[in-house]
Amino acid sequence: MELTVYLAGQIHDDWREEVKSLAKDRNLPLTFVGPQTNHDRSDNIGEVILGKQPGPFFKDDAASAVNNLRTQVLMQKSDVVIALFGEKYKQWNTAMDASAAVTLGKPLIIVRPEELIHPLKELSNKANITVETVEQALDVLAYIYE
Numbered sequence: 591m592e593l594t595v596y597l598a599g600q601i602h603d604d605w606r607e608e609v610k611s612l613a614k615d616r617n618l619p620l621t622f623v624g625p626q627t628n629h630d631r632s633d634n635i636g637e638v639i640l641g642k643q644p645g646p647f648f649k650d651d652a653a654s655a656v657n658n659l660r661t662q663v664l665m666q667k668s669d670v671v672i673a674l675f676g677e678k679y680k681q682w683n684t685a686m687d688a689s690a691a692v693t694l695g696k697p698l699i700i701v702r703p704e705e706l707i708h709p710l711k712e713l714s715n716k717a718n719i720t721v722e723t724v725e726q727a728l729d730v731l732a733y734i735y736e
Contacts, residue, residue, distance in 0.1 A: 593731065596665045596696075597624035598687030599674035601632070609672070609724050618732055623664045625657065625683070632657055665690060672727050673717075675702040675710060685713065692716045699727045 597606045606624060613620045626632040636643065636652025643649040665671065665687070673688035675681050691698045698717040701724055702710050714720040721727050 591735075592619040592621060593669040593734070594621045594623060594667060595731070596668035596671045596687075596691070597622055597674070598665075598671055598691070599624075599684045600676060600678075600681065601625060601627045601629055602678075603676075605674055605676070605724065609728070612725065612728055613731075616728060616732060618728065618735070620731065623668060625661060625687070661687065661690070665694060665696065668696060670697040670699065670731065672699045672701060672724075674724065675700065675706050677703055677705070688713055688717070699730055701727050 597609060599605065606622065606627065610622055613622075626635070633650075633653055635656045636654070637649055639656060640652050643652055671687070671691035673684050673691065675684050688698060688700060692713075700710065700714055700717040700720040701722065702714070702720060703722060707714075710720075719730055721730065
């Protein structure tokens with residue numbers, strides 16, 4: 591049985607590649623999907639498809655529409671969602687994706703550092719499990735196969 595895992599979280603570093611590499615090293619039968627990780631592509635996709643917009647608000651709105659559609663399709667096709675809350679970047683998109691997973695009834699694993707326990711307490715309460723490392727998240731997925 592192969593599971594599809596949506597990797598929700600910031601797109602500014604290579605944490606997704608770390609998760610994929612660790613899963614491969616453990617021979618876990620997982621397929622990974624997630625948001626568009628090319629930041630420029632994500633920011634500009636609305637204008638690429640719909641044409642030049644009249645201002646920054648409309649440019650962001652057009653890009654958001656396309657990105658939200660992409661996220662919805664890929665998340666609905668996923669079996670489980672891992673939402674990584676890191677320490678370095680603003681985590682608005684991570685919170686939105688984790689909330690969407692809860693709304694869709696998708697099993698949700700939140701990865702967050704200890705210092706984010708308080709600000710994420712309500713969301714963690716809605717998740718299936720909250721862990722502190724991506725290794726622990728993969729331990730949870732590996733347990734499915736035992």
